[in-house]
Amino acid sequence: MTLTSASVAGLYQYFTRIIVSRFATTALTAGTTPVIVTSTNLNSRALSLPADAATQGTIFSEIIEPSTPVRAQSAGTNVTIVAPATTGVIWRLSADYYLAP
Numbered sequence: 549m550t551l552t553s554a555s556v557a558g559l560y561q562y563f564t565r566i567i568v569s570r571f572a573t574t575a576l577t578a579g580t581t582p583v584i585v586t587s588t589n590l591n592s593r594a595l596s597l598p599a600d601a602a603t604q605g606t607i608f609s610e611i612i613e614p615s616t617p618v619r620a621q622s623a624g625t626n627v628t629i630v631a632p633a634t635t636g637v638i639w640r641l642s643a644d645y646y647l648a649p
Contacts, residue, residue: 549631549639556647557624562617565644566629568595569609574636576602585641588628589621617646 553561568585579599587593597610620627631639 549641551629551641551643553627553643553645555620555624555626559647559649560623561620561627561645562648563590563620563627563643563645564613564617566595566612567609567640567642568597568612568629568631569607569640570597570602570631570634571638571640572602572604572606572636573638575604576600576606576636583632583634585629585631587630589625590618590627590629591621593618623649 555561570583578601581599582596583599585595585597595610595612597608600608602608627645629641629643631641
């Protein structure tokens, strides 16, 4: 699952909230390493989520609300947030941002 935010030439994207949700479509077993959600044009930020066991139908959400907006690295370039392909999981990625010089 990939979230791509739209860019406008000459303007930066400023992120005020990012929400990553994992819905277990089947029972999940615990893993030994965290699940990593990555980004591009956001200063290589990555989010480590727990690889814990979950029953079918369980939703885990991580909400990131920085105290000041996080600015995209380059103006006029899309930002992507990428969740890994995970068996038995539906990802939902959403973000609140605005465009400014």
